[in-house]
C-alpha cells in the first residue's frame with residue numbers, strides 16, 4: 069500500500085503518557101472486521117475515546133481540543149500485544165505520521181515502518197522533557213527530520229538523534245515498501261526455493 | 266567451527282539475501298492465514314497486480330471471529346460473515362488449502378498446524394497473528410507478522426526483517442503436582458515483565474522444559490510474545506518426533522528417517538553465546554494467576570497482589586490504573602474472590618491435553634452456581650477426541666457444555682463476550698483491558714486453576730481440591 073513520503077515533519081504534539089498501551093487499546097478487536105482498509109481512524113483508541121453509548125469521553129486526550137498535530141507522543145512500551153497492523157492503520161488514518169516513545173514493542177514498530185508511520189525512539193529523559201513542554205504549552209512545536217535522524221523541541225532547541233535502519237529510512241523517504249523491493253528480486257527468491265528442495 | 270544457537274542455525278539457513286545496511290530477506294516455509302488479517306493483504310496484492318508465488322505454502326482457516334454455536338448455519342454477524350466469505354473466495358481464487366468451518370481439521374490456526382503435521386522442526390513459519398510463536402515448540406522459527414507482511418509473503422514467500430537478539434531461559438527441576446506449563450510461563454513473564462523480551466527470540470531449555478509434552482511446550486512458546494519477544498523455540502527431541510510421526514503432512518517412509526536425522530542436528534551448540542540468559546528453578550513455581558491488565562502482572566494463586574509501594578512515577582500510575590480497572594486493592598489476597606465466568610480454550614490451552622486435565626479435575630464434582638463456563642476446543646480434532654475419550658460426558662455430568670472450535674472469548678470478536686465489570690478466569694493469553702469484551706476483567710491462569718475456580722466459584726489453588734496439601738506443604 070503506497071503512503072506519503074516522509075521528509076521533515078513540523079508539528080504540534082498529542083501527548084498520551086499511559087504506559088504499556090497494547091494494540092487492543094489502540095484498536096479493539098471488534099473493529100477488525102473490515103475487508104478493506106477504510107475508516108480505522110474513527111475507532112482509534114475507541115474504548116478510551118467513547119463511552120458505551122458512543123459519547124466522547126471528555127478527559128481523553130484525543131477529545132481535548134487543546135491538543136492536535138501529526139505527532140503522537142506516547143508512554144513507555146507502546147504498541148505491545150497483538151500483531152494487528154490495524155493499530156497502525158488507525159494511527160495513520162487518524163492523521164498521525166509519527167509516534168514518539170522511549171520504548172516500542174517490536175512488531176508494532178515493524179508495522180509502523182511498513183506503512184509509513186515513523187516510530188521515533190527517544191531517551192526517557194527526552195520523552196519526559198517533551199511531555200513537560202507540551203503540558204506547559206500545548207502549541208509547542210516538534211520537528212522530526214528523517215534525513216538528519218533528529219527530533220527537536222523547537223522552543224528550547226533541545227535535540228536528540230534517533231536510530232533508523234538505512235534501508236527503512238530510504239523507503240520512508242521515497243514512499244516505497246518492502247514488497248516493491250522483494251518483487252524486484254523474485255527470480256532470486258525462486259532460485260533459492262528450488263535450491264532448498 | 267562457529268558455534269551457533271538453534272535460532273542462528275534456522276535463521277541463517279533461510280536467508281535469501283542480506284540487504285546492505287538493511288534487513289535480511291528471509292524465506293518462509295509455511296504461512297498460515299485466517300479471516301481477520303488476510304483480506305486487506307489479498308486486496309493489496311491484487312491492486313499491485315501481483316499473484317501468490319507459492320500457493321501450496323500457505324494454509325488457511327477461519328478462527329478469530331467464528332461463532333462457537335450453530336457453526337453449521339450461516340454466520341449471523343454480517344461483518345464476520347463477510348470476512349469468512351472473503352477468505353473462502355481468496356483461497357479458491359488463489360489455490361490455497363482451506364480448512365473451513367465444520368471440516369475435519371478446522372480450528373484455531375495454531376492448533377491445527379501442529380495437528381496436521383504442517384509445523385515441523387527447522388522451518389520458518391509466519392502468520393498474521395502474534396501467537397504464531399506457538400509453533401516454536403517444534404524447534405521452528407515462528408512469529409507473528411502484520412498485514413503488509415502477509416501480503417509480502419503471499420507475493421514473494423519472503424519477509425524482510427533484521428535478526429533478533431538471542432535470549433535463553435533455562436528452567437531446571439521438576440514442577441510439582443497441580444502445576445502446569447502455563448504456570449511456568451506465567452511465572453517467567455512475571456519475573457521478566459511484559460516488555461522484558463522485546464527485541465529477542467527466546468530459546469527455552471532445562472529439564473523442566475524438556476520433560477514437557479508437546480502440548481505443554483506449545484503453551485510455553487505461545488506466550489513468548491507476552492514478554493514482548495518476537496518468538497520462542499525449543500530444540501526438537503524424541504518427544505517432538507513421536508508427536509509428529511504419522512501426522513498427515515509429516516514425512517513418510519524413508520523420508521521420515523532422513524527428516525529425523527536432519528532434525529537431530531537442530532540444537533544449540535555447546536558454548537554458543539546468547540545475548541541474555543535467565544535461569545529459574547522449577548521448585549519455585551506454583552500455580553499462578555494474573556491480577557492486572559498485562560500478562561506480566563502475575564502472582565502465585567496463594568499470594569497477594571503487590572503493594573506497589575516500591576513503584577514511582579509513571580510505573581505507579583500504570584499500576585494504579587490497572588488495579589482500578591480490575592477492582593482490586595493493593596496488597597490484598599486473591600484467594601476466595603468471587604468469579605463470574607471461566608473460559609477454557611484458545612491457542613494457549615485449548616488442546617486435547619488441556620481438556621483431559623480439566624475433565625479429570627472436575628470428574629465427580631459440580632460446577633458452582635455463580636459460574637458461567639465456556640469450554641471451547643481449539644479444533645475439530647480436539648472436539649472429536651474429547652467425545653471419543655468420554656471427556657464430554659464427564660464435563661456434562663459436572664455441569665459444563667462443550668462449544669464448537671474457534672478463538673472465542675480469547676479475543677471476543679464473536680458473541681462470546683464477558684460482560685462489562687464481570688470477572689473471568691481464563692486459560693487464554695491476554696488480560697488486556699476489554700480483551701474479552703468491553704469492560705471485562707480477565708485473570709489468566711492454568712486449566713487446572715480454571716477448573717478449580719469453576720467448581721468453587723472463587724479464586725482457588727487447584728491443589729486445595731487435589732488434596733495433596735501434605736505433599737507440598739502450605740507456603
Ligand code: SF4
Nearest residue numbers: 396611612672675676
Ligand atoms: S486463540 Fe486467541 S491468541 Fe490464539 S489465535 Fe485466536 S485470538 Fe489469537
